[in-house]
Amino acid sequence: MNTKKVGRLLLVDDEELNLESLSAFLSSSGYEIVTARNGREALDTFNAEAEQGEPFRIVLTDLRMPVMTGDQLIAQLLSRPDPPVILIQSVVGDVDRVIQFIKQGVYDYVIKPYGLDELLHRIRKAGEYDSLREVKKNLEREKELRLQQQLHWNFRKEQLLKRSQDKVDSTIIHNIKTSF
Numbered sequence: 001m002n003t004k005k006v007g008r009l010l011l012v013d014d015e016e017l018n019l020e021s022l023s024a025f026l027s028s029s030g031y032e033i034v035t036a037r038n039g040r041e042a043l044d045t046f047n048a049e050a051e052q053g054e055p056f057r058i059v060l061t062d063l064r065m066p067v068m069t070g071d072q073l074i075a076q077l078l079s080r081p082d083p084p085v086i087l088i089q090s091v092v093g094d095v096d097r098v099i100q101f102i103k104q105g106v107y108d109y110v111i112k113p114y115g116l117d118e119l120l121h122r123i124r125k126a127g128e129y130d131s132l133r134e135v136k137k138n139l140e141r142e143k144e145l146r147l148q149q150q151l152h153w154n155f156r157k158e159q160l161l162k163r164s165q166d167k168v169d170s171t172i173i174h175n176i177k178t179s180f
Contacts, residue, residue, distance in 0.1 A: 006030040007127050008054070012042040012061035012073065013089070022060075025116050026123070039068030043076055046084075057130045058123065060087045063094050071097070078105045085126045085133075089114070 009031050013019045016037075023033045034049075034056070036042035042061065049055055059077060063070035070088065077083050088109040090098050098109045107129060108122050 007058060008032045008034070008056055009123065010034050010036065010042060010046060010049075010056040010059045010061075010084075012036045012039065012059065012065070012070065014038055014062065014065040018062075022119075026120070029120055031123070038065045039070060039073035039076075041067070042073055043068065046077065055082075056084050058087070058126050059084045060089060060123065063088060063090050063097065071101075074101055074104075074106060085130045087122060087126055089119075 006029075009026060011019065011022055011026070011033050012035070013022070014037050019035050019037065023035055026033050034045060036045050039061070042059070046056055046059070059073075061070045061073055074086055074088070077086060083105065085107045086101075086105075087107055088094075088098055088101060089112055090109055091112050095111070098106070102109070107126050110119055110122060
């Protein structure tokens with residue numbers, strides 16, 4: 001049993017048995033699992049964690065649920081400025097919907113029934129994807145900071161050159177006045 005936590009995951013499913021068994025399996029694989037029984041509960045949990053500064057980076061959700069469907073949950077999560085990596089677990093009849101979600105930004109899906117090893121592999125890949133996405137975001141921030149610093153340096157250099165030119169102009173004017 002792996003005791004080191006490799007990531008946090010929000011698991012959303014209205015089927016109690018599926019929720020408990022997946023939660024136990026993923027916990028034993030090193031993930032910290034938080035569960036929700038429908039989209040509304042998941043969204044409330046997601047928002048509460050985000051407000052505490054610890055948003056979920058990976059969400060595994062079913063599509064067909066009461067109260068708030070997986071479709072509605074996914075739409076809410078994808079509308080965020082920094083959405084989590086979303087995986088869908090679905091039945092064969094939902095494939096067309098899943099394809100539409102992937103076009104909108106969902107990372108991956110698994111078709112029920114699926115093997116636990118396959119699911120774990122896809123979750124690990126989702127974690128790697130999230131890490132790469134975070135690296136890209138950090139590189140973009142660094143690039144922006146370097147650009148700002150360069151612009152600031154260029155502005156300061158222009159000011160110094162202008163002052164230097166003003167001093168030279170002043171000296172020339174003074175010399176011309178003195179020679180007359």
